[in-house]
Amino acid sequence: MTIEPSCNSNAHLVSRRSMLGNLLAGAAGVGAVGQLVHPAVARELESKQKQVLIFLLNGGLSQFESFDPKPNTDTGGPFRAIQTAVPGTHFCELLPYTATVANKLAVVRSMFAEKVPGSHGGAREYVVTGRPPQQGPYPWMGPVYSKLLADGGDLPGNIHITPSRWGPRQDAAFLGPRHASLVLSGGRVPLNVERPDAFKESSDDARYRLRQLADTKFSQRRRTAHTEAYQSSFDQAVKLIRQKTLFDVTKESVQDQDRYGSHDFGRHCLLARRLLEQGVTCVKVTHNNYDSHMENFNFHLEQLGEFDKPFATLMQDLDDRGMLDNTLVMLITEFGRTPTIQPDNGRDHWPPNWSVVLGGCGIQVGGVLGATNANGTEIADRPVHVGEMFHTYIRAVGLDPTATHSVGGNKVPIGAPERSAVTELLT
Amino acid sequence: MADATESTALPKFIAQPNSADPFATRLVAELKHDRGILACQFDPTNRYLFAGARDYFVHRWDLSQEPVIDPPVDPKKKPKVPPIPVVPADSRIALAAHDSWIGGISLFDDGDRFVSGDFVGRVVIWANRTSTPNAEFAFVAHKGSIRKVSVSPDGKLIATVGNDQAVRIWRADAAGKLHRELLDHDCHVYHVAFHPDGKSLISADLKGRVKHWDVETGKLKREIDASSLYTYSEKYEVDVGGIRGMTFNADGSQLCCAGATGDKGIAHSGNARVLLFDWESGELLKTLRPEQEEICTAWGVKFHSDGFIIGSGGSRTGGFLWFWVPEEEVAFHVIKFKQRAPGFDVDLASDNKTLAVANHDGAVRLYEMSAEKEAEQTEKQA
Incomplete structure (x- = not known):
């Protein structure tokens, strides 16, 4: 379309x-x-301007090795749970820095989606549009924010910082290319911005x-x-x-560059801060390699080891600057990973349940919504559908997800009309 | 592609009378548990088998208890395959002192003690003299997972390796008394083993580097290149692979490193391989492989005193035992498990005929590398 x-x-x-x-x-x-x-x-x-910072942990973050640990159970894996800054709330020990900023976050442990396509792309599209991809294409969150929040000024409304080898996605659908993500592959400056001499x-x-x-x-x-x-x-x-x-993150102070780390994801988080400070409406940062069908524990150890400190540093910096008052932060992934540990020490895809984390403007932070059972095989309390979360993401920045886009004279609801926002998460 | 003629030209291992016969290898008993088994080791008397699993216990089975065959669910139906004897559940005791999965177990040569290391860096030294082993010492040896532990041939030292990139040698008679700290790896260290002479120690890492250390001085003597068991995946920008199994032969003249080659990304294993090195020169002698390529990892490896090499491994597509002679790259025999469960570890009992394989599906399986005795067959038939 x-x-x-x-x-x-x-x-x-x-x-x-x-x-x-x-x-x-x-x-x-x-x-x-x-x-x-x-x-x-x-x-x-x-x-007035609201901004949005999206972290996409691409491949399917394991809820067990992150925000819903189940240590010493048949599904739980080798890692322990650690206390966070919120008394009684525990994260996996792979997130020690994130645990210190838990009071700035709201954790949803009961995410689910039904009839999710087998592919990562389809599942991801479900999460970022709030609708089954079979019904689409619908615009992803970034273009929606660009359309509804950005003022058409001189800055791109929607920038996506990705690992290398990521190209542009057709994520704007009927909102048009103006709102499509500007992809910074590898966090690098777009090609050919230098004027020939x-x-x-x-x-x-x-x-x-x-x-x-x-x-x-x-x-x-x-x-x-x-x-x-x-x-x-x-x-x-x-x-x-x-x-x-x-x-150009090298324009940031050496101290800040050290705080965020010399690896790609550290640089990408610092770049995200820079872009938000300069007024970009929506910044998405993708971190890769959570699709751990094999060696789930080794890969999560590696990937979350890279993710944890820059993410927590960025949350702290945004808070110190007062930017969380106007910036919605979300940490999303396309699905969870199986409770059952697979033969290659892996975990497979698990759309029946995963965790999402929110923070910043419009969000009641410092709590956990929903719960899974003792070994994480089922949602035990307050299931939250991806469509509901899409409404919540929109509502959190002061927009009305039940409003409509105007497409060729037709009105298309912003959020799936059969869903509504999760009020428990909103201030 | 190998044709029939080439296939028959493959070297055949010829078993000696009364010795182990890989071709006769058969499953003789299952030691069942409800969690995947990651490591296993016989005690020197073969009475006990120790295992680490995906739980927080060291498990010890008393093998002196005769395995039993569970009665059939429907006595009127004849089973399609002969039932496998199971070691009675009450022969297993679970020893608690760890805070995570057990990555490595190593017994002292006299069998009186053993050491275990877990995924949160804790080492426990156990006394095995009593009916129920008790923890003598426990200490935190690494920040992050311990992948393997090894006891020196004279029983005086314990080596541990872990995710903190360190190799540490500890005094076995004193809790947490550090003998040497060996720092040269720049990634997770997956394996460690003392040379049979007790003077050298080798450690092996994710990137396929084997480091040879002098135990007394702690000096790095050289590095052996097993990096074909490692890949940097350009597509995913991650390190993949590593040395999963490692062992010396009895006289220490040869070294084997097990793992997988090739870049299959983060969702699939590569192809199982075992690298055979000459210890003196560090030269790669052979890259041992299955006759039929499988997308899987070789997790465990053992030398047999009769001159052949045993590997265990697999993936979600199945589990395997492979048998090689050092002179040929292609396995001369393979056993594919009935269960789709890789063998993570393999140990050889001191009778030189019994193998224990630690399986993903929650069982240690015992195999005998000998033909079933005629009398036993007659008895069973009767």
Whole structure:
């Protein structure tokens, strides 16, 4: 499904282009968002704008080796449970740093989904759209936040920091390419943001304006989703060229770089902080390799060993800066892993149950919602469906998940209409 | 591809009279438990078998109790396959002193004591002289999992390795008295073994590096390359593999390292391999493999005094015992388990005919490498 713009008026186009042009003119050589907009507007934005930080633990994080430990049971694995900053709440010992910021988090131990596709992609899509992928495609959370929270300013509304080898996903669906994730593969600055030496900035601007003129003229009569996509790509490229330092974590202090760690995920978390501080609406950070059909315990030891400290450091930093008041944090994964330990010391996929963690704005933190039975084979209390969580993610930032997107003149509910937000999690 | 002619040209191990015969290997008893078994070892008298499992206990079976055959569920139906004798449940005692799974067990040569190490770094030294072994000493030896423990041939030292990348040698007669700390690994250390001469110690890690240490001085003497058992998965950007099993032959002239080769990512094992090294030169003599490639790992390996090598391993597709002669890379015999459960560890009893295999599915299985005696057959038939 691609978007057919419901509004073809020239005024709309001109207005948008004019706004972009103004921003580009003002943005030349400037890195900070505060300098891109009128101070009064910036103050208003600062007071109201919500941001979102999403951690995707890709592959299927084991609930046993993270937020729902079951030590000394037939399913529990070799690791112990440790006390967290919230009395009576225990995490797996693989998360010692995260345990210290548990008072800034809400843990949901009773997540489930039914009829989940066997593939990781399908299950992931279920989690980030709140709807079975068979019904889609629907826009993922990042594009939804970009559409509903970002103001169309000079910063990308939705940035996805990924391990290497990740390419762009078509995650915006009918919201259009403007809201699709800008993927920073390996956390690196997008390719080709350096202007070749042969071109001066002034000539580059002239070329851009010429392209804009042609573009506008063409769009007056032949505007389609594809022309929209091309225009968005050019617009985004220009923004990135202007703001390439935005993605450069080496601009952060050496002390901070040390605190976050020298490995990729540490750098990615520091980059996420930098992007949020600069005003990016939605930042997603993906951490890989939780699909541990083999050697589940070794891989979780490795991966959570990498994840734990940077995540906790980022939570603490956001709190210290007062940013958790306006930033929703979520830690999601596509499904859990089997209680049964498989022959290769692995755990397989387990859509009947997993854990999700939330924090920041709109969330009642410091507690645990839902429970599993003694050895984690079943949900024992307050099952929470992925569709309910999608509503909750939207509601937490002050938006109405029962509202609609306008798609080609049709209204499409933001969240699955048969679901509603989990009120126990919301402030 | 091997054709029939090539297949028949494979070397055949010829068993000597009254010696172990790999071709006659048969399952003779099961020692059942409700958790997967990770490690197993006979005591020198073969009366007891010790095991570490996916629970917090060291398990000891008294093998002097005769295995029994459970009565059939339906006495009128003749079982399709002969039932397997099971060692009585009351022959097992569970010894509590650990806080996690038991990764390694090693007996002292006199069988009077043994040592166990768990996945949260705790070492326990046990006295085995009484009807129920008791914990003599317990101490935290590593930060993070202990993968293996080893007792020196003279029984004076204990070596431990773990996730903190350290190799530590402890005095066996004093709780937590450190003899040497050996630091040169830069990743998890999976295995450790004393050389039969007692003067050398080897440790092996995730990246397939075998380090040879001088026990007395603690100096690193050399490194042996078994890195074919390790892969850095470019696709997943993770380290995969490692040395899972390791053993010397009786005179210490050869060393075997078990594991898997190839990059199958994080969801599947590679191909089972055992590397055979000449100890003196450190030269790789042979890369031992199954005749038919299986996606699995070789977890355990033992030398037999009759000159052949036994490997145990498997994956979710099945479990195996492989038999090799050092002169040939391809296994001359293989036993595929009926149960789909890899053999994580293998030990050879002092009778040189009985094997114990620690299985994922919650059983230690005993195999005898000898033909069933005629009298026993007649008795059973009767």
